[in-house]
Amino acid sequence: MKNTLLTFSFLLCSLAIAAPVNTGHAEASLITNLQDTQQESFYLGVRLKMQEGWHTYWENPGDSGGAFEASWTKDEGIIIENVEWPTPVTIPYPPLMTYGYEGDVIFPFKVFRAIDADLSIVSLKFSFLICADICIPEEAELSIDLSTAKPSQMLEQTIQNLPINFLDTKTSASDETITIKFQAPAIFSEAYFFPREDGLFTYTSVQNLKQIDDETFEIAIPALTSEIESFSGILRLDEQGYQVKETLEISTPTMSLFSAIIFALLGGLILNLMPCVFPVISLKVLSFVSMGGNDHVKIRNHALTFVSGVLFTFLLIASILIFIRSSGAMIGWGFQLQSPEIVGVLTLIMLGIGLVLLTDINMAKGLTTIGSNVQSRNDYSGSFFTGVLAVVVASPCTAPFMGAAIGYALLQPSFATLPIFLALGLGFSSPYLALALKPQWISALPKPGAWMETLKQFFAFPMMATALWLMWVFMLQTSGDALIQLLVLSLALAISIWMIATFNNAFKWIGLTLTVVAGIQFFTNIPVNQIDLEQGASNSGWDVLLESDLQAQNQAYLINFTAAWCITCQANEKTSLGRASVKKYLVDNNIKYIKADWTNRDENITKSLSKYGRSGVPLYVFWKPGMQRSKILPAVLTEAILIRGMQ
Amino acid sequence: MKFFSVTALFLISFNIYSAEIKLNDPKLNEPAPNFVEKNSYGLNIQLSDFIGQPVILEWTNHECPYVARHYSEKNMQAVQKAAEKKGFIWLSIISSTPGDQGHVSRDQANELTISRNASPTHVLLDESGKIGMQYGAKTTPHMFMIDAKGVLRYKGAIDDIGRGMKFFDASFNDSVNYISTQLDAVLQSNELKISNTVAYGCSVKYDY
Numbered sequence: 105m106k107n108t109l110l111t112f113s114f115l116l117c118s119l120a121i122a123a124p125v126n127t128g129h130a131e132a133s134l135i136t137n138l139q140d141t142q143q144e145s146f147y148l149g150v151r152l153k154m155q156e157g158w159h160t161y162w163e164n165p166g167d168s169g170g171a172f173e174a175s176w177t178k179d180e181g182i183i184i185e186n187v188e189w190p191t192p193v194t195i196p197y198p199p200l201m202t203y204g205y206e207g208d209v210i211f212p213f214k215v216f217r218a219i220d221a222d223l224s225i226v227s228l229k230f231s232f233l234i235c236a237d238i239c240i241p242e243e244a245e246l247s248i249d250l251s252t253a254k255p256s257q258m259l260e261q262t263i264q265n266l267p268i269n270f271l272d273t274k275t276s277a278s279d280e281t282i283t284i285k286f287q288a289p290a291i292f293s294e295a296y297f298f299p300r301e302d303g304l305f306t307y308t309s310v311q312n313l314k315q316i317d318d319e320t321f322e323i324a325i326p327a328l329t330s331e332i333e334s335f336s337g338i339l340r341l342d343e344q345g346y347q348v349k350e351t352l353e354i355s356t357p358t359m360s361l362f363s364a365i366i367f368a369l370l371g372g373l374i375l376n377l378m379p380c381v382f383p384v385i386s387l388k389v390l391s392f393v394s395m396g397g398n399d400h401v402k403i404r405n406h407a408l409t410f411v412s413g414v415l416f417t418f419l420l421i422a423s424i425l426i427f428i429r430s431s432g433a434m435i436g437w438g439f440q441l442q443s444p445e446i447v448g449v450l451t452l453i454m455l456g457i458g459l460v461l462l463t464d465i466n467m468a469k470g471l472t473t474i475g476s477n478v479q480s481r482n483d484y485s486g487s488f489f490t491g492v493l494a495v496v497v498a499s500p501c502t503a504p505f506m507g508a509a510i511g512y513a514l515l516q517p518s519f520a521t522l523p524i525f526l527a528l529g530l531g532f533s534s535p536y537l538a539l540a541l542k543p544q545w546i547s548a549l550p551k552p553g554a555w556m557e558t559l560k561q562f563f564a565f566p567m568m569a570t571a572l573w574l575m576w577v578f579m580l581q582t583s584g585d586a587l588i589q590l591l592v593l594s595l596a597l598a599i600s601i602w603m604i605a606t607f608n609n610a611f612k613w614i615g616l617t618l619t620v621v622a623g624i625q626f627f628t629n630i631p632v633n634q635i636d637l638e639q640g641a642s643n644s645g646w647d648v649l650l651e652s653d654l655q656a657q658n659q660a661y662l663i664n665f666t667a668a669w670c671i672t673c674q675a676n677e678k679t680s681l682g683r684a685s686v687k688k689y690l691v692d693n694n695i696k697y698i699k700a701d702w703t704n705r706d707e708n709i710t711k712s713l714s715k716y717g718r719s720g721v722p723l724y725v726f727w728k729p730g731m732q733r734s735k736i737l738p739a740v741l742t743e744a745i746l747i748r749g750m751q
Numbered sequence: 752m753k754f755f756s757v758t759a760l761f762l763i764s765f766n767i768y769s770a771e772i773k774l775n776d777p778k779l780n781e782p783a784p785n786f787v788e789k790n791s792y793g794l795n796i797q798l799s800d801f802i803g804q805p806v807i808l809e810w811t812n813h814e815c816p817y818v819a820r821h822y823s824e825k826n827m828q829a830v831q832k833a834a835e836k837k838g839f840i841w842l843s844i845i846s847s848t849p850g851d852q853g854h855v856s857r858d859q860a861n862e863l864t865i866s867r868n869a870s871p872t873h874v875l876l877d878e879s880g881k882i883g884m885q886y887g888a889k890t891t892p893h894m895f896m897i898d899a900k901g902v903l904r905y906k907g908a909i910d911d912i913g914r915g916m917k918f919f920d921a922s923f924n925d926s927v928n929y930i931s932t933q934l935d936a937v938l939q940s941n942e943l944k945i946s947n948t949v950a951y952g953c954s955v956k957y958d959y
Binding site: 161165167168169170171172197198199200202231232233235237238239302 | 815
């Protein structure tokens with residue numbers, strides 16, 4: 105009995121190291137790096153020892169030839185992934201160029217095993233094209249018994265040398281040449297880029313290499329078309345290959361400075377109607393009304409002061425953006441809301457405005473002029489400050505057209521950034537500019553009266569709703585504990601506003617002073633999510649290459665670039681993306697729905713946004729097989745717009 | 752400095768090849784380059800002789816496994832018959848260098864036509880590879896369609912099966928044949944919907 109067992113296992117052993125199969129011009133064998141029987145993931149390798157002078161092909165074979173086919177027979181508990189291609193070599197057959205492998209090559213396949221799956225025999229039908237100056241399709245039936253197979257050192261070596269790392273690259277296109285700028289991780293003497301996709305590049309052309317500085321190089325690859333949006337491949341530096349996956353910016357070149365300015369004007373104008381801005385703006389208009397329709401000079405001056413406050417703030421924001429950008433950081437519109445401190449302060453501002461509206465603080469020196477008795481003293485700082493405030497409360501919003509314009513602005517040199525922000529400010533304040541030109545228009549509004557008081561009080565509620573929403577954002581960015589502290593601070597703010605409204609002596613400022621002190625204390629010690637502090641960290645796990653991966657898999661997708669603090673995004677999710685009919689459409693049409701959450705700072709998402717020439721959310725990107733390039737859906741969605749956009 | 756010399760070497764090593772044999776890339780929807788070559792009966796055939804009739808160019812090499820399958824499964828012959836029915840001239844061009852795979856004598860060429868039941872109007876023996884390079888023929892098969900006015904309308908693959916070993920398992924019936932589906936459009940001298948595809952198959956055996 106013992107003997108039979110021995111003989112049997114000996115037989116199995118000899119099967120496992122089965123002799124290589126001679127296919128005609130090569131010897132093929134199946135090997136593994138499985139070390140112990142508990143491993144859940146390991147590799148299988150097809151080793152092809154080709155005769156001198158013969159070669160087989162990479163996944164993109166170049167001008168002729170073709171890649172192999174592998175069809176596996178295995179147990180259900182075993183998953184074998186697609187081949188991980190080793191770095192190919194150039195095999196020139198002038199005037200043609202082919203890409204492949206010569207001599208002794210191993211093709212590694214990653215294997216995953218269900219923990220309870222038995223190790224047994226895996227077999228493979230491997231058919232490949234082997235060529236010298238002529239080509240012959242050959243085939244091998246290979247098998248390996250995983251329960252007894254010995255780990256192969258050669259396979260291990262091949263896996264070590266796989267082109268798995270990505271290089272730090274930057275790609276630009278001019279005419280019909282794609283230039284990849286890269287940081288060389290090591291000294292090298294030869295470079296060649298193997299394009300993965302077919303039909304984008306010429307294979308025979310010389311790829312010019314240029315050294316920029318010590319470690320920076322540029323390789324220029326002649327393309328077949330000037331309309332390449334994305335491509336991938338392997339950059340070979342001597343013996344080592346590096347993965348390259350590039351997307352060229354799409355919308356930047358399609359928009360001119362002129363159209364960006366038009367977009368900015370329109371976007372700014374529409375911004376007036378956004379829920380967080382509307383109350384503040386309306387109050388300004390009401391203050392014009394209360395000045396009475398007669399004093400046109402006064403109305404004009406106040407309108408102009410308000411406009412200059414708006415423009416000043418927009419230019420200030422632009423300067424800050426330019427400054428941050430010059431320090432190399434990736435930024436976008438709404439980036440300020442990625443900081444919980446700013447969200448917290450905005451919460452208090454919104455709440456404060458709401459409270460002032462509700463309480464009996466004399467409106468003449470009240471809300472639109474917080475802190476200074478303007479109109480009575482006939483100075484204009486209040487109007488200016490309202491302009492500033494309007495922009496501050498507008499900052500969470502992206503109006504239609506605005507995204508594209510700001511996206512463009514942030515990718516341009518500073519001289520183009522400023523005019524766009526200026527246009528945004530002008531668009532935003534254009535109703536008041538019109539009022540400054542024609543103060544008599546104010547008489548078209550209803551006469552001042554008791555209704556104004558009621559309307560003012562009513563406007564407290566949208567402001568408080570905005571505060572609530574910001575609190576929610578704040579909670580997502582920090583923690584429940586921090587939120588409670590913010591709520592306590594809100595209570596203190598409410599008390600101090602009550603004190604201002606109630607007492608009439610110096611005592612009334614004590615509450616506010618204390619609140620401000622407590623606020624400073626709080627905001628400097630805010631418990632921020634740790635990950636946020638790491639520069640450039642991506643905490644969402646967002647993969648910039650996701651789109652090209654999905655396109656490669658022919659998987660339709662809809663990406664929702666969103667953030668908790670983006671009110672337009674939230675509105676879209678309620679009115680369209682979250683609707684049952686939309687969900688059903690996505691499922692029925694096998695469209696993968698992906699959410700990229702930019703609530704917290706995330707370098708990778710910022711990068712993806714900038715590929716679409718955007719610097720802020722919302723952004724909706726849709727692609728399905730057959731489309732040349734992914735499509736940007738409108739910033740304000742309805743069910744109908746969304747579904748039509750995907751048809 | 753070391754870097755520059757290495758780069759220079761790298762460039763030179765490629766230029767050695769590209770200096771002698773150069774593939775052109777004829778422009779679509781412009782007059783197709785003219786050529787004269789002897790056919791398998793020793794007669795001079797000139798492309799411009801066929802003005803007034805649409806022409807299909809087929810680069811072929813009977814020993815190439817891709818071509819062999821197109822012929823052994825009667826796929827190429829079916830496309831030829833369909834084209835001829837509509838009045839197309841079919842030129843099969845062999846650009847293999849003497850001594851290389853696919854090179855045939857006149858007699859062998861005629862035998863192949865008979866044995867495979869093929870019906871090209873002419874088989875051209877482009878031993879120097881001149882026509883191949885003029886048209887940028889890279890693979891066998893590699894197809895070109897020229898309308899009756901002599902305008903190049905199509906260059907590329909014969910169908911959408913494509914490269915790799917998957918070709919040998921794919922069904923011709925399930926594929927889209929870029930030639931037979933676009934014969935009518937070429938007859939009407941229209942620009943084609945699909946005019947430029949990546950040809951697949953064996954490399955053309957030029958003299959290298």
